[in-house]
Amino acid sequence: MLEIKNLHVEVEEDGTKILKGVNLKINDGEIHAIMGPNGSGKSTLAKVVAGHEAYKVTGGDILFEGESILELDPDERAHLGLFLAFQYPVEVPGVTNKTLLREAYNTIAKERGREELDPLEFEDYINDRLDIVEMKTEFLDRSINAGFSGGEKKRNEIFQMAVLDPRISFLDETDSGLDIDALKVVAKGINHLAGEDNAVCLVTHYQRILDYIVPDKVHVMLDGKIVKSGDKDLAVKLEDKGYDWLTDLASVSANGEQQ
């Protein structure tokens, strides 16, 4: 479904190189986990896939269903069914969750040739979805993320994912800052939503969430590159050994490139 080919990315403002040749292929029905220490570029990867303007792609390509999406605006990528759960969900005072979701749902529905829902139909539809993340209906009438606790913001991201029903979701550090109960709720929601014809990519620092969500593939990112890929056992190994045993691997491949 999504293929990232030798992707090179730098910060638009100052030219700092962040991604240095990332390759990744995610198929329908798969759950991937991208792990790595802070500053390795994993969150940047998620944002670049979503089309964040602060980053400039200097090489490589991102293909969705075989077509490059590099020239598409973030909203056009969303219309294809690409979703990003934010590490730091943004507050929009005065705009309710419900307003955002109905607008977003109907915009995407139109683009994807699905039926738009009128306010009443939509009400029924989202009430169903609320249960997935165990949220109360009051949540819908609150301003987007304004005054939400850290856990509520993260749950709200998964709720939005549930409502928008994307093809592929990048979940950027959705597990960080969650207590264990909230983590379980979020993990349950993600498992519920993962299916045959969609895909999920978890971006995470810790393997903790992988106790609840079993990935098909685990990738380790260091210094802007995926240096190792494996199955769920790789995550366990990382938990035991930390990232240090992989740093040599990273420098070797970096040197290899220079030669």
Added chain:
Amino acid sequence: MSETQALESMVGGEYKYGFTTDVEYEDFPTGINEDIVREISRRKDEPQWVLDFRLEAFEKWKKMDGEPDWPNIEYEPMDFGDIQFYSSTKKKAGKEKPESLDDIDPQILETYEKLGIPLQEQKQLQGIAVDAVFDSESIFTTFKDKLADAGVIFSSISEAIKDHPELVKKYMGSVVPKGDNFYAALNSAVFSDGSFVYVPKDTVCPMELSTYFRINNMQSGQFERTLIICEENSHVSYLEGCTAPMFQETQLHAAVVELVALENAEIKYSTIQNWYSGDEEGQGGIFNFVTKRGHCRGDNSKISWTQVETGAAITWKYPSVIMQGDGSVGEFFSVAVTNNHQQADTGTKMIHIGKDTSSTIISKGISAGESNNSYRGLVKISPRAEGAQNYSVCDSMLIGQTSGAHTFPYIESANPTAKVEHEASTSRVGEEQIFYLQQRGMSEDNAVSLIVNGFCKEVLKELPMEFAVEADKLLGIKLEGSVG
């Protein structure tokens, strides 16, 4: 093609009301002097006391030191010799005041239809009575008879001078005195037309009243005067809308609005101001220098101003409330949007005189492009205003890196029992906010408009429902493409 629709399509979504209507005007000299003032009065066939009012105002204006220099706005001083102070379309012989729509130039009717304010009976907006003011004249007032059944007088001020001189004489100039300020004095000398509303005792006005102001003549200024009187235990909701064609030259609009609320009366006054604001380079546009003031004369009366200011090259406007009656209430809810080279210096004055008076100020300023947006507000508590309360919130939102927001709050309290609260904030529409909403499928323009509407929600909810939708759309159009 009688109307320059090319202009309209050229600006696309930017300004929809920029067309001109090709009508014939009566000749009128430009410039201002005593003869001009007399000529205006003569053409309007006014009684002596109105002429005297004008001449006194003109004397005061002449003695003034020129335009006020304290607002945070910059422009070339105006050349009053170039302005035509009165503008009247040619009438059919013997039809000075139209008795029916048949007497009105069809082009003008068409204009209002294009503006979304059809005057023809079968098309009239339901539940809203409209007074249509075209340049210096009130063209037509709808639902007059229905309102008259309820005892409500709704007419142009020129008609009111003829039909209800005792009311106009008693109240005109009683809230905004002739010599109040430079532009109020000028207006008092040359005012052309405007609306008059009188709601008798114990009456709830059965429908929304509204005046639609249209400046069409390139050379003319518009100097309308509105007077609303609400007797004891009465209630009225009034809305004004404003648009103008797009011209290279700037045009002057200097209005005076006076509101009088007697005991237990309530006046709600809403404005959606969408004058032409000049082009992207700052050429042309309306200079909007307006004096609006309400007087809570009776105990427990209430005056509420709501304004959505999106147009005009320069806005200089401070709708105020004098709370004289004990327990009276003043409110000011404002959204001021500036883009490109627009300048706005707007706010309010809340003057607490009576005991237990209370006022609320909610001001939301949004600046984009190269524009400058200032809030200027005064809260004044007089020595005898025991227990007076004020609550003010002034929030500014910046879009882009080159716009400016300023806040000038003044508080003068002469009574130790008074409570005055002031909150202010400035935020910037962030890249992250827009990215977030775009990631959820919204276009950039929709994202900005959603953020801005959220920011203004407290004010927009004060508008009558029919207009809230309109205002919502207007904000979106106004800021299209403002995030570069």
